[in-house]
Amino acid sequence: MTDFTQLGVKQIRDGVAGGDFTAREVAEAFNAAVAEAAELNAFIVTTPDHALAAADATDAKRAKGEELGKMGGVPIGMKDLFATKGVQTTAASHILEGFEPEYESTVSQNLWDAGAGMLGKLNLDQFAMGSSNETSYFGNVNSPWKKDGTNAAMSPGGSSGGSSSAVAARIAPAATGTDTGGSIRQPAAFTGICGIKPTYGRCSRWGVVAFASSLDQAGPMARSVEDCAIMLEAMAGFDPKDATSLDMPVPNWEAALSADLKGKKVGIPREYRMDGTDEEILKSWEQGKEWLRDAGAEIVDVSLPHTKYALPAYYIVAPAEASSNLARYDGVRYGLRELPEGAGLQDMYAATRAAGFGDEVKRRILIGTYVLSAGFYDAYYTQAQKIRTLVARDFEQGFTQCDVILAPTTPTASFPLGSLNEDPLTMYLNDVFAVPASLAGLPAMSVPAMLNSDGLPLGLQLVGKPFDEQGVLNAGLAIQNRANFNAQPEKWW
Amino acid sequence: MVSTYRIQGATGEWEVVIGLEVHAQVTSNAKLFSGASTAFGAEPNTQVSLVDAAMPGMLPVPNRECIRQAVRTGMAIEAQINKWSRFDRKNYFYADLPQGYQISQLYHPLVGEGSLLIEADEKAGIPEDKVIGIERIHVEQDAGKLMHDQHPTMSYVDLNRVGIALMEIVSKPDMRSPAEAGAYVRKLRSILRYVGSCDGNMEEGSMRADVNVSVRRPGEEFGTRTETKNVNSVRFVMQVIEYEANRQVDVIENGGTVDQETRLFDPNTGTTRTMRSKEDAHDYRYFPDPDLLPLELEDSFLEECRASLPELPDAKRTRYENDLGLTPYNARELTAEVETFARFETLLAETAKQIGKPEAKVATQVANWALSVAPGVLKSLGDEADPANATAEAQAKILAMQDKGDISGGQAKEIYEIVLKTGGDPETIADEKGLKQVSDTGAIEAAIDAIIAANGDKVDEYRGGKDKLFGFFVGQTMKAMQGKANPAVVNQILKDKLDG
């Protein structure tokens, strides 16, 4: 008998379409796997009925000989940053606990329209602020991976850590993620799966709880490049409700996948060779070059001189936008309300927000408030936005010499939960390689490369030109075909 | 010439310096960033979209018509239109502001510098025409409404108004008296209504002014200003200025300093007071709204905006004076309000058509009718009049009969009275009620011959140089004709016979 939980998006879709098995069988298998995996804490709420209903709808369509959709019969996990109608949507915060939207985000609706079903709402760093999944109000998410010979709980990365954990643990074949400064790619790298952040504007932000509007992008997280291509096609598309949405047709990425890189140039940004980068990460990068050369690509040296400044610029721009985006959580229209005895309106705001936001969220709101406040705006915010222009220009320059850029996704492999908590800055450095592409709005993907000597996955990152998700996916496929990464965490939950 | 308005303080004279920020609700069907309706007076929270309520993940998409209206308004005040502008967020916490920020434009407004002319009004203390500078017009979201008197411990929040587009029209501190400020608001309102970008309905809050007032010794540096928020009538704007100017003079003369602060006007007492809720809201942390890209306007869009502009008050007034030969007073009165000029122009066209003369030849007659005769009759009738009977066609007929000499001015009024009360065709009314004057020279000549024959002594006196007696003969003739003789014909025949 098939173990359905071992199947990916493409296999499930094709198997259901071909009548090898029913969507209901698949949904039941994953629902059971989810129910068994409470120890991972990957889900905030589970929605087995939603998954079954979608599966039944797909099976019924098949019986009638109708089109099943790009994701027909595939149950997925939904990051709890996407508003889902009638299903609690929290952004992993106390302030939104119990909030049941009367609307469905465009991206999740697109997925349902494509035939997908929902296994549940996935845990994340609170308001997507974090790189380890330790800032959720609903508890840390555990990675299914363990460091060889230890039993310490490991970080699945963040902020899409519920997504990465669930996909790596085979309790979901795929999941949605969002990436503001690495939140799809870093957790994908930590857990040995694939994840792509498309060009800014490809996926609608409508109905996605905002963290930093000019950076936020949704994307798929799955176990293969093909699965990412399929799911991204389902998620993406022009949305007139999002003024920053790209008014362009969605390419047929799956159909155009090709691991043949003949005639392509792959750029290696010399500034990514940073102090403190793990030796094994550098080794995996070298290996990546070899694989791409083997696929027919020419490897060229490129320079992205402002790389060093990307992360600090990000830590001005993102908190600034967040401080404003999160002002709506005030206890008036939805979510938590704290009303101390005798409190006036402004006291209610302050009490509600004190009780409803976690420490990291508060920290970023304060930073953002400070850098925008009178007298500091130009020195911080304007300067950071100018540096953002320079970072984007670096890429523009770089892409005159190459078609796609190869870099490590993260400076280290996963770490034990709780090990980086003393200083927020060391945590921020996790995203040093991921953030530049975010600042420039470029498509970027992480694909698993190998296990390190501790038995933990390492990922490689591909960054493409604007709108060139295909180039990124193809280079990713070339790596995937050569890395043959098929390691799985041992089931301990 | 400068305004001579002064506050007489204990220590001497003070000049008042006034700038106005007028918030004008843009005439549009849907809100600035959502599809919810802008209609006034709906049940609470029924015209609120998920976007307006700032639900998590909701995003703004701008309404083209709101941008278009602001651009047309800018063009109407001959302002710089910025082809590249941006929306910024103004951050503060208040219950009428669901997002926790207002989407506005600080750094790159849609409309830059322009100007507006206020006309001399001796009586109001505006000795001559004055140009008031306009700093900018930017587009922004309106806020919701709070109701404080419905519940003992709670305020109620209605978000229907949230997100309706506003134009904030910021003047330069160029006004120097309550009268100038009043004239500015009236003129601005008139322009907005001409353009059709705002209905100008101050009672419904479609136009509200933030009144910035400071005082100084004439000719010295500007003093510290206060801003009194949301003043919603011309009279209140003037009251705020009077009150604030006097209050500030008192404060300074008593050794104090004026605080730069936001104040609230109380229409019941005519006074202003510090606005508690805005106390620490000064740090608005403006930054470009990351949900919105820069707004770039194309030439074709701007051309359409310009082409759609109507003739504006100043141009119309000049044309009325120069081309129609109206007095400056009449021209100003007729062009002040959209309804007034619209009615006048319809009547003028109809009258010219019926009389068969060019408009310029009948304009003065029509203007006098429209401004004084017709309103006089209407007013005297009170409830008896049905304004629906006051069609342009009927009025033009009356004016045409008068022009031909068929009826006198008095008869015109009488006929119009009947028209207003009962409707009907003025010519039929004139015939049936005998409201016509006699122009038949035979009948008049006969009457005059009889009078001359009966008053030989007076004829001699007149011919001896007592010109004043002419009036006596007119009176006698009119009496003999029972008041129905055409005075012009009477005059002519009398002149011929007496002088001849």
Added chain:
Amino acid sequence: MSVTREEVAKIASLARIRMADAELDRMVPELNGILDWVEQLGEVDTAGVEPMTAVIPNTLRLRDDVVDADPHTAGGRRDDVLANAPAAEHGFFGVPKVIE
């Protein structure tokens, strides 16, 4: 540049986040650590560089002036709008009484 405890308290108040003394004490060095680190941006010569406005070349699209064209952004859904409100009465949101 570094922030004092008083400044952090002021920022927290501006951001409407109530903070106990102990929390403030913790926050001050953390914020200073982050601010010291972002300070390095000052090294970059950005003379003549325009701040980023649109990350991907794209222009602002405008909506037609049609009421309730798309149900997702339409009015006329009071029940939905009030559905999650902590205090809703007679069709209004309720907040502690405000004195203006």
